[in-house]
Every structure is written in structure tokens, then in C-alpha cells.
Amino acid sequence: MLGSMARKLRMFGFDTLYYNGLDDSTLLDKCVRDCRILITSDEELFQHASRLGVRSILVKGNGVDDMAHVLRLLGIRSIAFDISNARCSLCNSMIRHVISKDSLTLTGLPDEVLERYENFYRCDGCGKVYWEGSHIKRILEFEKGVNNRLAEVE
Numbered sequence: 001m002l003g004s005m006a007r008k009l010r011m012f013g014f015d016t017l018y019y020n021g022l023d024d025s026t027l028l029d030k031c032v033r034d035c036r037i038l039i040t041s042d043e044e045l046f047q048h049a050s051r052l053g054v055r056s057i058l059v060k061g062n063g064v065d066d067m068a069h070v071l072r073l074l075g076i077r078s079i080a081f082d083i084s085n086a087r088c089s090l091c092n093s094m095i096r097h098v099i100s101k102d103s104l105t106l107t108g109l110p111d112e113v114l115e116r117y118e119n120f121y122r123c124d125g126c127g128k129v130y131w132e133g134s135h136i137k138r139i140l141e142f143e144k145g146v147n148n149r150l151a152e153v154e
């Protein structure tokens with residue numbers, strides 16, 4: 001249910017794993033083993049994690065308020081999107097700047113995209129290509145909303 005939250009956290013550079021349908025004990029084992037913080041919308045799982053001493057955060061959804069809630073609990077006062085620090089929204093791997101546009105011709109990007117944009121980035125893991133288009137604009141709008149919330153006095 002929190003797939004969109006996971007994708008956004010990755011885009012802001014947070015090392016984020018996402019599991020849907022994994023049984024609770026396997027999930028909690030992973031959190032303990034890898035020292036990860038559990039973010040969940042499942043209250044029962046949240047309670048279970050708390051009882052085991054797994055650091056966990058309960059959120060309702062994927063919106064600006066939810067993200068601000070998570071970041072506050074993590075002690076983060078603001079976020080700033082930086083593509084050189086971003087992780088792939090699909091697979092959590094690092095994204096690297098692509099130096100030559102030539103190497104992109106194999107990926108099947110539309111010519112208009114190649115002509116319009118100068119900077120392209122490719123995921124080290126799955127090969128997904130990113131550029132500074134509408135997706136990044138939405139990320140920046142989201143960032144602004146989250147930072148406004150974080151700046152509000154609680």
C-alpha cells in the first residue's frame with residue numbers, strides 16, 4: 001500500500017526496500033538483520049514490530065502529510081531533491097549521469113525527448129533512464145509541499 005511512499009523516498013536518496021505481501025515475521029526479521037526502520041500502514045504489524053523493539057513508523061498513506069510525518073520522526077527537517085544522490089524509484093539502486101547521448105539510442109527513448117533534454121541518468125541496477133522532465137517537476141512540487149509542512153510549528 002505504501003509503494004508510492006517507497007518510490008518517493010528512493011528519489012530523495014533514502015535507501016528504501018519495499019515489500020508487498022511478505023509475511024510479517026520475515027519482514028520483521030529483515031528489519032532486525034539489516035537495521036532498517038519499518039514504515040507501514042498496517043497497525044497490527046506496527047504493534048508487532050514495537051513489541052519486538054523494531055523501530056517502526058505508522059502512516060495512513062502516501063501523501064505530503066504522511067511523508068512529513070515520517071521525516072519528522074526520523075529527525076529530518078527538510079528534503080532537497082538532488083538527482084546525483086537519488087535512487088531508482090523502481091529498484092533502489094543508484095542513478096548515474098549518462099555522459100553521452102549516443103549510448104541512449106539503444107534504450108528506445110523517443111527522439112523528441114533526446115532532442116529536448118540534455119541530461120540523462122541511468123539506473124545502475126535495472127537500467128531505467130531518467131531525465132529532467134515532468135516526473136522531476138512533480139518530485140519538486142512534492143518536495144515543496146513536504147518542506148512547507150515540516151516548517152510548520154507542531
Ligand SMILES: [Zn+2]
Nearest residue numbers: 088091123126
Ligand atoms: Zn532501477
